[in-house]
Amino acid sequence: MPRFHVRRSTLVEAPLADIYSTVADYSTWPAWSPWLVAEPDAEITISPKPREIGASYSWKGDLVGEGKITHLHLEPDESVRDEIRFAKPFRSRADVWFEIRQTHDGNLLAWNMEGKLPWFLFWMKSQMETFIGMDYERGLKMLKEYIETGEVKAETRLxxxxxxxxxxxxxxxxxxxxxxxxxxxxxxxxxxxxxxxxxxxxxxxxxxxxxxxxxxxxxxxxxxxxxxxxxxxxxxxxxxxxxxxxxxxxxxxxxxxxxxxxxxxxxxxxxxxxxxxxxxxxxxxxxxxxxxxxxxxxxxxxxxxxxxxx
Missing domain, CATH: 3.20.80.10 (Regulatory factor, effector binding domain)
Structure with missing residues (x-):
């Protein structure tokens, strides 16, 4: 099966600890999700302790499909490693991780996804990488704004x-x-x-x-x-x-x-x-x-x- 890897990054004007605490906390994700903007009433379920290993965030909706993401490894102020499993529109899994580090230009936040496409979608590899990358860019814009200001000043009405x-x-x-x-x-x-x-x-x-x-x-x-x-x-x-x-x-x-x-x-x-x-x-x-x-x-x-x- 064809493998794909998507990586997008941005600089955030906030301490590494603030960046990490936001990304590691699933309860913040609905505020900056690049997919929920299309269906804010989708069913979201978040673990009672959303910042711990084993915590999960699941979603179900007409437009966003259905799936679940789980914290596998948390390195305070450095990284968040998750596993994501999609149930709809088709079953698949992928590794997702965030890198957080200081650079000469500022504090970097990078969002990655790596996985395999179902064999019948091999022809979509290039398109998938493009569109997931665009979703990640939209999400990082909102996540950056959320971390820096405490809110995202944008509303999408379908x-x-x-x-x-x-x-x-x-x-x-x-x-x-x-x-x-x-x-x-x-x-x-x-x-x-x-x-x-x-x-x-x-x-x-x-x-x-x-x-x-x-x-x-x-x-x-x-x-x-x-x-x-x-x-x-x-x-x-x-x-x-x-x-x-x-x-x-x-x-x-x-x-x-x-x-x-x-x-x-x-x-x-x-x-x-x-x-x-x-x-x-x-x-x-x-x-x-x-x-x-x-x-x-x-x-x-x-x-x-x-x-x-x-």
Missing amino acids: HGLVDVEPVEIVGIRQRCHRRELSEKMPPLFQQVHDLLEQAGLEHGRGASVYHHFDCKSEEMDFTSGFECNAPLVDLPEGLSLWSLPATQAIRVEQIGPYEHLGNAWSAAHQFLRYRKLKENPAGSFEVYQNDPETTPADELKTDVYVTVKS
Whole structure:
């Protein structure tokens, strides 16, 4: 059976003891779980003494599946080693461990998973490593925030399948690695705004379209710009127009900093798999409900729409 290994890390501005005590305590896990954001009402069972060897954390839900993770070895202020067993959507097990150590750049927290895929899923090894890695990155962002501030200022609201009116978004289309999106997008919005203003064209809310994601290279093909308030007759040079007819989409509302937007996209795709729906290759999109220049980060609102095939 094909083996896989995923490792992601972050720097945390907190003492090693605080990092360890949070990670080793299963009672904190629901606050920063990258999966429960999609199904906060899932059934969670935690051992009475959640920071001891043999303690366990189990979950059961429609979107998150079913499984259990158990503490095997705890090294105070250094590491947490667990075993995770999945019951649904398919049976498997893996080793999970956290490394905590001081580095020249700060206190490092690394999250690892190593295991074997069932033989019938050998073809998914690369995809699994990519998507588990993305989940770990989302989880580490929330865990870092939780350790440093005592809370995670983000909320994910899954609204399910909804009807969507026709949409037109004008913007600039580019490609980049998914980790570069937060750096690439802001100047694109400014550039699109300036081009529309020079042409005397009004626009609506900010929006981005995701045309395609390459799982192997993790390259994203996207357009960033604005909703069209009226049909565009003459498109300014350098801009492209993306149109979507009336359709259905999975809508997820994300409240809080843009760095947690991945939670909304993950929730939408968890729902997509649960309902056995297929994503529309025409593209999916997100609409920014307020202005990041004038809105506190924890009050930002974004609607994510994953379009589905009819």
